[in-house]
Amino acid sequence: MKSIKNHLSLVIALVSILFSVQVLLISERSISAYKEKLAHDYSLVVVAQKKLNYSDIMKENSIIATITQLSPDNVIARLHTGMSAKNVALLKLTLPKFYNIKLKYYPSSSEIKILTKKLLRKPFITKVENFSNTHDLTYKLLLLFKKVITIFSVSMLIVTMLLIFKELKIWQFKHNERMNIMGLFGAPLWMRSAILFRLSIVDAIIASFVSFILFTLIASDDWIHEQFDSIGITVKIFDPFSDLMILTALAIVVSIVLSLLIILGHKEEV
Amino acid sequence: MDKVIIADNLSLAYSDDETIINKVKFSIDSGSFVFITGASGSGKSTLLKSLYGALNPQEGSLVVGGVELKGVSNAKLNFLRKHIGIVFQDYKLVKEWTIEKNIMLPLLINGYEKGVTQNQVDSLLKHVRLKHQAGKYPQELSGGEQQRVAMARALSHNPILILADEPTGNLDDYSAELIWNLLVGANEQLKTTVIVVTHHIPETIKVDYKHYHIEFGRINEVN
Structure with a gap:
């Protein structure tokens, strides 16, 4: 129970970041698929x-x-x-x-x-x-759609990052205490930090796995495919190989950056 | 006799304008049992901190276990700390680790094998009468029990020097007696140098000890 609690706060934040990024990827793919369709029709x-x-x-x-x-x-x-x-x-x-x-x-x-x-x-x-009038209208709608999705995803990213920075202070306090105690018994910096890195990489993998499940479920939903079909495009919502690689790499990078911030902010107790 | 600590013209301070320990000179023999007493705020804990390198000497020289602590590098300090056992009044146990893992900490840092580590921890848990509590977390134990865990951790890697800051300050008689017995045992059987900072020296303690008293930034040998 204690261990789950330790992981949960970072996992939730990471899943939220990965969700925003995947939404951005889907919107980018939808727009380029729609642009291709328009180019074909135009x-x-x-x-x-x-x-x-x-x-x-x-x-x-x-x-x-x-x-x-x-x-x-x-x-x-x-x-x-x-x-x-x-x-x-x-x-x-x-x-x-x-x-x-x-x-x-x-x-x-x-x-x-x-x-x-x-x-x-x-x-x-x-x-x-x-046919510039028709073209302008369609193009502007496309840009508007892209902007709305981008604003939504970026706002979600910003809010998540703010939450992470708030959490960071709590983690910093918690990890500082352990790092200080380990330091008192002669643990070198890499050993003091190893637990933090291990914990954050495990959390990154858990978050990637949760996102994988989430987007596999979303991608298998017929309703979403019907919506894309209705506008005449086919979009890959989640690629279990390349998307999972991107999300896992991103989660690991974010976790490592957070761990480094904690380590850099670590102060020896006097 | 070998000296485990040599302080020469040592001054200690937290800021430039307030010196706590002022140009003291003393040495401690290897294998001795030492009490350092003094009133609150006299600088006994400050002196102890300097002995494990948490406070850099402002002036003079301080050599502990052959390592000069003035301007010591992190690598040398870590090397020294691997051979020291420290007991704090507030225990300083890692809250998210079981007491077994807390005791294991110095052994893991010193790179002991898993089998040796487990045997040593089991033996220490028996010594501090906490074998049945091995899987518990520090906050699930009483203050006396937590201090016994801290004591076991300080002894686990057979250090050359044990530094104890008010180790029985807030403890019940049973835990306090156990702690003193362990400190005396380490000193007599393993020839570990023990330095205890305290307000009062227990009357019942059965060990030959040296007594230093700190007053007005100076350290004086009492007996």
């Missing part, structure tokens, strides 16, 4: 008088993934009111060329503006439709 339409040289344009604008010429057949079909085949062929020749440009990733508003300007600089490009 395209610009370019109107040109001449046939475009794809390689030149792509070389100048590395953001462009593909350029596809749009067939004018659909437009002509709608206009086709008893025109002869010869006239239709003539019309096809005189009509400007329409192109669909897909991008490698979902761009920011300023990137869209720069790309539009660069394309319009070409003398034979007469119009670029970038």
Whole structure:
């Protein structure tokens, strides 16, 4: 019971830190998955008088993934009111060329503006439709979502860190007493500190294990996957290998830093 | 006879403007039993602290077990402390350890083998009549019992020197007698030097001892 109590305060604080970090990771992954989806769905339409040289344009604008010429057949079909085949062929020749440009990733508003300007600089490009209004709204919503999640996670991190620093004083007192007594019998600093490091590393491993269980349970919840499916993205909520490695490493680093703070703040009793 | 402590022109102070022990000179023979007495605030505990290196000499020289304590390095101080057993009035036991582990502490620091450590602890627990309490934590014991644990810890690694600060200050007669018997036993059987700081020397103690008295920052031999 006593031993559980000793571990609990640090374990809870560490789990809280790991939870915030994993939430940040999930939000980052969701946003990049959603950006990828938007990039896939999003395209610009370019109107040109001449046939475009794809390689030149792509070389100048590395953001462009593909350029596809749009067939004018659909437009002509709608206009086709008893025109002869010869006239239709003539019309096809005189009509400007329409192109669909897909991008490698979902761009920011300023990137869209720069790309539009660069394309319009070409003398034979007469119009670029970038659907900037729809794009701006979606992009701003995405940024807002990211900001809200970041603020939430960072606030949680700050509150946890403040709690840890408060706890630190209690631990400092408790460990100082033991370290002083060990020092009186000639224990070198490494031996006096070893117990503290061992305790904090054990706590870090316990916290990582608790987080592993927690996020494995969350990741197996169908409701969450349905929510992501409903917006058309698939997100890995918890990778049992790489995420666990990140969380364990972080927990150990935080614990070691806390232990070092206690050791550095240790004062020999006179 | 070898000297275990040599103080020469020794001054001790907690701050530059208040000297507690003022330019004293004394030496203590190895294997002797010494009482240091004095009124409250006379500096007896301060002197004891300096003997285990918790207080650096302000002036002069203090050699304990062959180690000069003025400006001593941490490594040398740790080496010296490994050969000293200390008993405090407030016991200084590690609260989150069982009494068995508390007694084991000096043995673990000195790198004794597990088997030797366990045998030594079992034997000491019998000596201080606490064998049945081995798994308990200090706060579960009475003051007298805690001091017996502290005594067992001080004896566990067969130190060359035992320093005791008011070891029976607040104890019942039974525990006090046990503590004195253990201190006398260590001195007579193991030839351990024992230095006890106290207000009163017990009348019933059966050992040849030296008596120093501290007054006005000076240390004087009484007998």
